[in-house]
Amino acid sequence: MNILEVNGLCKSYRDFALKDITFSVPEGCIAGFIGVNGAGKTTTLKSILGLVRPSAGQIRIFGLDMVKDEREIKDRIGVVFDDGQFYMELTLKEMKNVLAAAYSSWSEQDFSGWLERFELSPRQKISELSKGMRMKFALALALSHKAELLLMDEPTSGLDPLIRTEFLHVLTDYMEQGGKGVLFSTHITSDLDKVADMLVMIDRGRIAFQEEKDALMDSYRIIKGDPAMLSEETRKLFLKLEENTFGFTGITKEADRVMKLMPGVLSERAAVEDIMLANLG
Ligand code: ATP
Helix, strand or coil: CEEEEEEEEEEECCCCEEEEEEEEEECCCEEEEECCCCCCHHHHHHHHCCCCCCCEEEEEECCEECCCCHHHHHHCEEEECCCCCCCCCCEHHHHHHHHHCCCCCCCHHHHHHHHHHCCCCCCCEHHHCCHHHHHHHHHHHHCCCCCCEEEEECCCCCCCHHHHHHHHHHHHHHHHCCCCEEEEECCCHHHHHHHCCEEEEEECCEEEEEEEHHHHHHCCEEEEECHHHCCHHHHCCEEEEEECCCCEEEEECCHHHHHHHCCCCEEEECCHHHHHHHCCC
16 A cells, blocks of 8 residues: 555646655555755655645545545645744644644654663753754654654754664654654665665656655666776766766666676666765756
């Protein structure tokens, strides 16, 4: 079953448009949402949540319609956004009291547990939190009302490597409960190498690909070799090619043909970042 289905989503600003955004997140899946600055990740996430009004398209979450069943859906999702969603003058406890009231399945026990795990004090004022601490607080809130889908916009930006690793553990623990889904945007693609099951890439307002991560990673190879080996024919096998007098580095989806036509080149596994850069239009 798909936890999230986005179908034909369109949204136009003066100088930018989301065009026919269609993808889905199956149950049990951590989906990474990638794309360069300004590609449309935040606009897509905001459109899914109804925070901006799309001009076309349908959003289904848990099989429910986002327009008709917005209240029920919002009760069952956890949201982490980068921009200020808190009243700065409140303490964590006061802010929690305001937000917890909106959820039917709020768990005080879960919340206290998360604060402890993230080493946050309920008596601290939000204005006194560092960026990373604020992000942890947002995550604690999102995880404390039995949410079945987490939608997060760059939740790890500004977090140090230690906390990022902790965050990735939290995500995998969360998934182990079963029946859950996660969609999160990030520029830290190495995090996706570690935890994502699926990758959705957006480029200039269009979906470039949606694919299961392992299959995606298996379909690309990084090739390195002597530029003298490049011919008009072999160049065409690469999606992206960089060369200097010492050597060339290219990315291909046709590794078998490359290896046959250019024996002796080095072939390496591509990283998520390489694949993203190879798919920019
Ligand atoms: P980043 O990685 O930098 O966060 P993003 O992929 O999240 O980028 P968006 O924030 O969705 O990108 O922005 C996509 C485009 O939409 C940008 O060109 C941006 O200027 C434009 N845009 C976003 N919000 C508005 C708005 N309220 N009015 C007009 N244009 C907007």
